[in-house]
Amino acid sequence: MAEHEHVRVAVVGSGFGGLGAAVRLRREGVTDFVVLERADSVGGTWRDNSYPGCACDVPSHLYSFSFAPNPDWPRTFSGQEHIRAYLEHVTDVFRLRPHIRLNSEVKRMTWDGEKLRWDIETASGSLSADLVVSATGPLSDPRIPDIPGLDSFPGKVFHSARWDHDYDLRGKRVAMVGTGASAIQIVPAIQPLARSVTLFQRTPPWVMPRMDRAISGAERLLHRQLPFTTQVRRGLLWGVRELQVQAFTKRPNELGAVEQLAKRNMARAIKDPALRAKLTPDYRIGCKRILLSSTYYPALAQPNVDVVASGLSRVEGSKLVAADGTGAEVDAIVFGTGFHVTDMPIADRVVGADGRTLAEAWKGGMEALRGASAAGFPNWMTIIGPNTGLGNSSMILMIESQLNYLADFVRQLDVLGGRAALDARPAAVAAWNHRVQERMKRTVWSTGGCTSWYLDANGRNSTIWPGTTTEFRRATRRVDLAEYEVLRVPAHAEVTAV
Secondary structure, eight states, X not given: OXXXXXXXXXXXXXXXXXXXXXXXXXXXXXXXXEEEOSSSSSOTHHHHOOOTTOBOSSOTTTSSOTTSOOTTOSBSSOBHHHHHHHHHHHXXXXXXXXXXXXXXXXXXXXXXXXXXXXXXXXXXXXXXXXXXEEOOOTTSSBOOOOOTTGGXXXXXXXXXXXXXXXXXXXXXXXXXXXXXXXXXXXXXXXXXXXXXXXXXXXXXOOEEOOOOOBXXXXXXXXXXXXXXXXXXXXXXXXXXXXXXXXXXXXXXXXXXXXXXXXXXXXXXXXXXXXXXXXXXXXXXTTSSOOEEOSSHHHHHTSTTEEEESSOEEEXXXXXXXETTSOEEEOSEEEEOOOBOSTTOXXXXXXXXXXXXXXXXXXXXXXXXXXXXXXXXXTTEEESSOTTOBOSSSOXXXXXXXXXXXXHHHHHHHHHHXXXXXXXXXXXXXXXXXXXXXXXXXXXXXXHSSXXXXXXXXXXXXXXXXXXXXXHHHHHTSSOOGGGEEEEEOOTTSOOEEO
């Protein structure tokens, strides 16, 4: 990286959001950009999460870019290795590698109000950019809870997103802490290998069958020969999920029938009434993310698996003690305890126009205009920002909507001409957030009776989008300049607002 390099756009992260932004910039004719990646390869969360059994719970043909269809998905639900290979393929097909700076973790980004640019310090050098696109994603920084005594545990400890492949679990007594999307894939994968598996379950999840199968050679040939069939398949998958949204956002009581299907899924594998009672949630399905697995419950029914219906409270040497007093001697602890979603570490590294960090600005909760722009942070956009998450469909749909917004943001700067920046007006951000939170009140995520990672420290849902992907795409089709303050640099180099 050049010592005083300046680019028009700096993209942070090379997962789906960052690579998608890079492709969209090139399609808009912008070639003066870099993608800053902290690791030594692209892929984001699909590079980092390589734990046994790792796979996506969204169908393959929907969990891919519309502009880069893949006719050769091997399974209806793709494994981690297939998705990572797809992202490498996108990187090559769209010739993004010359733009990518690997091993370039962003240490700090500071807004220069006189030059209307971002000064960026990375692990590989410094640069500046007119526009920053933050695509670090909410599932990038693992969260390990502060457990008393954990530091003195004599065995192996790691998070699911930092799996230690050099550590052999065969014959080991393993503790799995957490029952989220990662845990329900890990437990069936390690159960046949481990001497014992103790699952510390603070809250049981609702689990539906995962209708996964191999995609036949004939199907793949059809998709290669007739590309429109891939789009039809994608469209059908999208349409079904779009119809389901109403139950999540407006009529949560209708989800009771889905709960009965989930209970039947459990009953098929779990015959012990006591274990079934432990595994039955007491909240409305959908309040937490609905998980998909056809192997989780059968694994829990095996004699070498013990379910502790209580969260991990403390560690005493090699003994783990749950909040209810249950103890277990283990050799290894695997944390499937999620990520820093509502307190993303990147926010501590972004310094805005008034000298505050984004973390300080978001102390009361994350807020961004149309999920992209934070007030006081000019020419800074986030992909998968506040209230852009989904509970039942593909995040790629939301990412592509935000890429539409990014494209128009760049066009608006071109139309304005000269040195210009756009800063979201606080009133516009507040109005957008108010509308989102008002809609949130009647959703299953607010009324379902659970505490989920969708909620921030203040109990507010700053994560999920309370509507359809169609509504979000309509809301992000173009930038409304009335929602922004236009900043310019006059001849005497003082920033004024017009």
